Each structure stands twice: as C-alpha cells, then as structure tokens.
Amino acid sequence: MTPDEFRRAAKQLTDWIADYRADVEKYPVKSQVSPGEIARKLPKRAPEHGESFEQMLRDVDEILMPGVTHWQSPDFYAYFPANASEPSLLGDMLSSAFGVQGMLWETSPACTELETVMMDWLAEMQELPSQFRSSSTGGGVIQDSASSASLVAILTARERATNFKSNEEGCRQALTAYTSAHAHSSIEKDIKVAGVGSKNLRAIEVDDAFRMRPDLLEKAIERDKAAGNLPFFVCATVGTTSTLAIDPLPEIGAICKKHNLWLHVDAAMAGAAAICPEFRVINRGLELADSYVFDAHKWLFTNFDCSCYFVADRKALINALSITPEYLRNPMSESGEVVDYRDWHVPLGRRFRALKLWFVIRHYGVEGLRHHLRRHVELAEWFADQIKADAKFELAAPVSLNLVCFRLKSSDDDNHRLLAALNRSGKLYLSHTKLKGKYVLRLCVGQTHTEKEQVERAWELIKSEAAKL
Amino acid sequence: MTPDEFRRAAKQLTDWIADYRADVEKYPVKSQVSPGEIARKLPKRAPEHGESFEQMLRDVDEILMPGVTHWQSPDFYAYFPANASEPSLLGDMLSSAFGVQGMLWETSPACTELETVMMDWLAEMQELPSQFRSSSTGGGVIQDSASSASLVAILTARERATNFKSNEEGCRQALTAYTSAHAHSSIEKDIKVAGVGSKNLRAIEVDDAFRMRPDLLEKAIERDKAAGNLPFFVCATVGTTSTLAIDPLPEIGAICKKHNLWLHVDAAMAGAAAICPEFRVINRGLELADSYVFDAHKWLFTNFDCSCYFVADRKALINALSITPEYLRNPMSESGEVVDYRDWHVPLGRRFRALKLWFVIRHYGVEGLRHHLRRHVELAEWFADQIKADAKFELAAPVSLNLVCFRLKSSDDDNHRLLAALNRSGKLYLSHTKLKGKYVLRLCVGQTHTEKEQVERAWELIKSEAAKL
DSSP, X not given: OOHHHHHHHHHHHHHHHHHHHHHGGGSOSSOXXXXXXXXXXXXXXXXXXXXXXXXXXXXXXXXXXXXXOOTTSTTBOSXXXXXXXXXXXXXXXHHHHHOOOOXXXXXXXXXXXXXXXXXXXXXXXXXXXXXXXXXXXXXXXXXXXXHHHXXXXXXXXXXXXXXXXXXXXXXXXXXXEEEETTSOHHHHHHHHHTTSOGGGEEEEOBOTTSOBOHHHHHHHHHHXXXXXXXXXXXXXXXXXXTTOOBOOHHHHHHHHHHHTOEEEEEOTTGGGGGGSGGGGGGGTTGGGOSEEEEEHHHHSSOOSSOEEEEESOHHHXXXXXXXXXXXXXXXXXXXTOSXXXXXXXXXXXXXXXXXXXXXXXXXXXXXXXXXXXHHHHHHHHHXXXXXXXXXXXXXXXXXXXXXXXXXXXXXXXXXXXXXXXXHHHTSOBOEEEEETTEEEEEEEOOOTTOOHHHHHHXXXXXXXXXXXX | OOHHHHHHHHHHHHHHHHHHHHTXXXXXXXXXXXXXXXXXXXOSSOOSSOOOHHHHHHHIIIIIGGGOOOTTSTTBOSSSOOXXXXXXXXXXXXXXXXXXXXXXXXGOHHHHHHHHHHHHHHHHHTTXXXXXXXXXXXXXXXXXXXXXXXXXXXXXXXXXXXXXXXXHXXXXXXXXXXXXXXXXXXXXXXXHXXXXXXXXXXXXXXXXXXXXXXXXXXXXXXXXXXXTOEEEEEEEEBSOTTTOOBOOHHHHHHHHHHHTOEEEEEOTTGGGGGGSGGGGGGGTTGGGOSEEEEEHHHHSSOOSSOEEEEESOHHHHHHHHOOOOGGGOOHHHHHXXXXXXXXXXXXXXXXXXXHHHHHHHHHHHHHHHHXXXXXXXXXXXXXXXXXXXXXXXXXXXXXXXXXXXEEESSOHHHHHHHHHHHHHHTSOBOEXXXXXXXXXXXXXXXXXXXXXXXXXXHHHHHHHHHHHO
C-alpha cells in the first residue's frame, strides 16, 4: 500500500469511525448473536490474492457488526468502562504509525522519555506520594493491564523477601500473601503464576461496607509467622470490582511497615478519580505503599492498553526483572543515565503508549478531565437517589464514586431475569455480582459520552422491565 | 471531541502519517539525541486547560521527532523488524475505535470469533500440525509478546508436571527446564517469573551452526533425573535472536516424548517464513511440540502487539490459567460452547487484535505476503554474497533466511567502531551480537518497504565506513 493509497483508505475509515461514533446508540449495546454466528460467515481459509479495502470495510459492516458489543456506547454501564476517547484514538494511531519498539532507551529515546514525563504528570495530577516520582527513588511505567502490573509487584516483593534468591533458586520458601476477599481475581492468578501457590494467599474478610478488615489481616500475618511461614505481600484495593469499596490504607500500611511486608495498592478504575481534590481521600495512606497501579484505560479516557504502575524503589524492581543478553547491550544502558523500560515488566517489546496519554491529557486539560469524572459521579449519585426513593428497589452496597450496586427487593431469580431482559433489550448493558449471598446488579457510570439523558433513560427502562416481571 | 472534530483531526493526522511514511528516509534512522534531551523540552506539569490538536501535532514535529528511531524506515536492519504495514494501521485504528474488551466471548463475540478464525487461517497458511487447529484439541490465541506466550507455555508445563498442584501449592518441586545457550533471554526471565529458578534452567550448548545439541540435551535430562530433579520443559528455537539458527526439532521432540517433557517452540521472527512452502522446512518436527509461538508483529507486517501462540491441548492451558469470580460468570461461558480468551494468557483485558491480522492478510493475500518474505530472503542472500566476495569481510554464521551475521576480518574494536559509525551516519541502523567470543554485526532484512536499492546503498556505506577505519 503506497502512502497515497493509505491516505485514501485512512480517510475513508476515519469517516466510517466518525459516523459509527455519532450513531453508536442505534446498535444494540450488547451483541445479540449466538455462538459461532460470526465465525460461520467468515471464509475458512485466507485469500490467496489481495482484496480491496472497500470490500473489507463492507465485511466489517455486514459480518462483524452484529457481533460487536459497543463498549464506547454512552449506554454502557457493565463491568468497568474501557474508554477510547477520540484524542486517545489519535495518539494511538500515531503510535502505530511510528511502530517503534521502546524496550530500551536506545531503541527510541522519545518513547522512553515521554513515558517518564507522562508518569510524572499523572503522579502530580493525582498528588501521589513523592516516592512514586522519577525525581525520587521510584517512578512510573505503562503496562498492559493491572493484572500484569500486580504480577510485577508480587515478583519484586518475592525477590525482596527472599534476599533476591527466588529468581535464582525458585520460589522455595513458605511465602504467604494477603488480600481482601473482594480483591480482583487477578491477584490470585498472579500468585499462582509467581509460583507462590494459591493456598498461600489469604483472602481477608471484609467489613459491612466490603472493605478489608485490618484486624483480621494482622491476625492472619501473626498466625502465619507463628506457623513458620514468611509473610511477604499485601494487596489493598482502592475500589473493588464488585462494589468499589476502598480498603483502609493507613491501617493496612501500618501493619505492613510493622511486619516488613510489601504493600501494593490496586486502584484499577477508581484511581483516576484522584485527579479531583475532593476525591483524593481514596488514596489516604498511599504514602505507606511500595507500589500502586491504576488503569488510564478504564476511567481516564485512554484506550486499552494503558495501566499506570508506580513503584517506590525502582532499583528493587529492576533487580527483580532485568536480564541483559549481548544483543541488547549498549553504551547508553551501561552508562546508567537512561531508563530501559523492558526491565520494568515481563514482556520485552513495547509500544509507544505514552503518546495517547499525552494527547488525552493535553486535549482535555486537567480541568476537562475532572469535569468528566465529576459528572459521572453526580450521575451515579442521581441514579442511587432514584433507587433509594423507589420502594421496589434497594441499594446493595454503599455508593462509591461512579458505581451503584442495587437490586429488586425480590428473589435472585427475579434480579437475574431483570438483568437478562435489560441486556436483551439492546438499550443498555449492565453486569452483576453477588454480595452477602445475593445477586446484585451493577451500574457503573464512566463512559466518556454518558450524560443525564442516558442515565434517565436507563432508570426508566429498569423500572419498566421490573414492572413486567 | 465531537465526531466531526474527530473527523477533521484524524484526516489531518492521516495526512501527517502518509507524508511521514513517504518521507521516512529523510530522517536519521537511529535517533541521535542525548539522554534527557526530549524530556527537557516537555513541560514539567500537565496543562490545566485543553490545547488544540494543531499545537499537539506541531509538538510532535518539533519536540518528539528528533527522539524517534524510525523502525518503519526501509533502512532499518537492526534487531528484528517491527513491521507496522499500512493495512495493519487501518485494522488497529478500527480496533481502537471499537475499544471492546474481549476477555470473554460474552463481552464482544466478534472479537473472540474473528481471533479463532484468524489463528486457524495462520495455522493453515503455515501448514502447522493439526493439533494446533481449533477443530482439533488445541488452538491459537493472540498474546502481547513471545515473552508472555513462552511464560504461558512454562506455566502450563509446570502444572502438568506437578499433576496440577503448582498453582495451588506453589512451585515446590525440583523442576528443571532446558533451552539452547542461544535461546532468547525471555526464557530465562519467564523461568524466574514462574518461580522455577534460573539455576534450574539448563543452557544446552550449541553446535558449530549455533543449533542446540540434542545429545547434550538428553544427557542433561538424564543427569537431572539421576539427581532426583523433575525435568519438565524444553524450549527449542526456530530462528535464534543472534543468528536465526534453527534447532533440530525432530531430535529434540523425540527426546521430549521419551522423557515426557513439554516441548515449546519459539519461532518469534522466523516462523512467518513458513507461509512459503520452500521455507516450511524450518518447522520440520513441529508435530512433536506442545506449543508454538511466532510474532506476526515482527515479519508478518502486523503492528505490535500480535504474538500468535498455538497450543496442542487447550484444556491443559485453561486448567492452568482459569479463574472465575462471580462478576465474570455468565451463561455462555458456563455452556462450554464458547472460547473465553482471558483464560489463555495472564492479563484479563484484551484488545480486538484480530482485526489488524484480518486486514493484513486480506490486503496482501497469502501470495502477496509470500512475495515480500521471498524478496527479503533474496536481498539477504545478495548481501551475503557481497560479504563472501569481499576479502575484508567474513560471514560470522551460516546465512539463515533474512539474517546475515558478518564482520570485518579485524579486531572487535574495529567492528564496534564500524557499527557505531554506520549508526551515527543516520543512513541505516544495524545491531550486533557476539559469536564464538567475537563481536559481530547483524543485518536483518525484514522491513515492509526494503528493496534492492536500500540494500545496495547499505553495502556501499558499510564498505566506505570500513575503508575509513
């Protein structure tokens, strides 16, 4: 494809995307296809000869679209948002066009340096504690997902706890880790990956508001110590997946300091809120943490992948993950003057992901970003007020930021049927969880373009579907 | 940003990218900046208020460009190519625009089903053994990098070898793994991550052509068994990083079968060549493998990230990596009728990466892709012929596919100075390795738009810089 052919095709695709974005509400939010329906329409074999871009775009419309769930719809309230705002699309397009590999400073200096500066911008925007700035002992790096970032935290903690022996000798000691019973499933997955063993992960029970109980955490640590185990890692959650509960960091952090455990804070979605001074309370106690992650690709309008991982001691991180074969040696890395981000995560290859953050932050400005987050929180509060005012419904957890957990005052079956009917309508998409044994619906307001109009419509639909049960 | 503002900005960016692509050779291939030079030009803090797209694009030109190394230049011969062909840019742009999360079939069926079909297309294009097709017991999945895919292979092998106990109990047994002394550094990194311990990874010596020696592999396995260790995993390389050596899979595979070890094959760059029948010999013996990975983001013209990982027994993989918290439960997953790719790798979140593969394969057609690979191999052969015909130079390894390892018949210092001078010229970018103790230059022909003209110019420049030493 010549540059001019690309020019034509990309403009055609730009129009397609702009039209799609403008009309996204005309599609069922949640795809309504059956298993195999899309695959059956695709040829079994690759074409021998090239096909035209027009044909490809037609097939997107005719074959793929019915199977797409519209995560960018303002009627999307399921799971957590995966915002791909327009400026982030532009930044990502430029990143693809450069196609650089940023594994070493040497292999594209701008990729590394813009990333360091963006991580410092974010640290300042969220008023993160000083240990997470590059000017201090730590710094930030972009990873693909909070799952991967938490794995890195566990690996660094594992190495520190074993006097930097576990990499060489394997995970042989009886290490034990701790997280809330409401922590994200990736913590258990990562503990398995790291060879620690899921039976050595203690799921600490939560209080009535679904926050980790520090008293039970400390008891579990003491029990393990008495049994000859080596407690090494705690993951606290700022905004759990089910209810967006905020674990009490000051108390948890004090326990970690006392017992010399690594404290990792997973703020996957909620962390973005800390750019607003009035929400910064969620990070109270974060100065006690060794590492922190939040996903700009959830609620900070930057398309996947863009997990922002901050570490207090970058030397410990690099010691845990660095390997330098001959073919990656270079004078700049050896000088110690530069950052080589491949040593900050598991994969070697890396995209120029800082570009999209740069575009997003500059397009909105910090005030613009705050405006959107505040609007989402207000809309969630408005929705929670409707639930509270309606005798047929109840809140199932304290409302936290932009997430409302609610249910019909009825059986689990009825709530399950309500969710299925809503999602089948194509007019919105919600997901569910279980709280205190009960089936609960979750409405998370976080899509870039969600306004009062959409949330009002969602509430009307929820009431009318509930009335039909 | 409204859809119409996006339309305007994206068209402006499209023109910028098309111009950049057309003029890429006017920039120094390897950035010539000093550490901190880019960072110093960036503001220390995020802007409070939004800025215009025009200003952002100006800053790309004025601030970033000097720090960009041009991986998409046809004069790029370093490391391995990281092709971001024009059709892949289009596919990736559409993927960003949809912004779907494909963690479950449920969360966007087209994302999952197109991926399964693309993996089957690739398996057919490369004539991979039947165990890697979705119609059989296995199947393929897109991962971010070969590092991550190899980690998944190690984790699945670890679980299988410990009767599915290592996830629960931790990596407690004396597991031992094997790979060539020339394998990619990610294997050692992954072995550390998985808690196996790098001292339990045996680096098997290579023969004169840098291929793993099966006799030494078997001896090492037997020695470990005699010592009471549990050999569990072998990684063979189809195309090593230093020289693109092809390990002898039939012999290695037979040893793995005999001793019941997991055989993983890392064909990161070279694997793409198997779409040409005449190069398929590189995969001879692959039917003995449990898993296989190649990077479409290296030599198959698809932008990063797009590692294609194939596994023979998908049930073992899913058993090793699946975790289902309540909030991800859904009737489709429980029906067993669908694939949930989040269980096929470490991260939970995932982009719609199959789109770019779909666009690339359809744009070029299989014949078109073969044409480019064959041209690259021919150009590498032409370059190797020049080296052979010039008394000042020598080949430092057998020429394999598109990679030529060569050196001045002179000191390591001279070769090092030659490389530095070439890269400083800005006219091309090569990298190096060490072979049999000697400093060696690597020229890898694999960039989408590299033609005879560029390779001839490279050879002239190499000769003239060598003459100046």
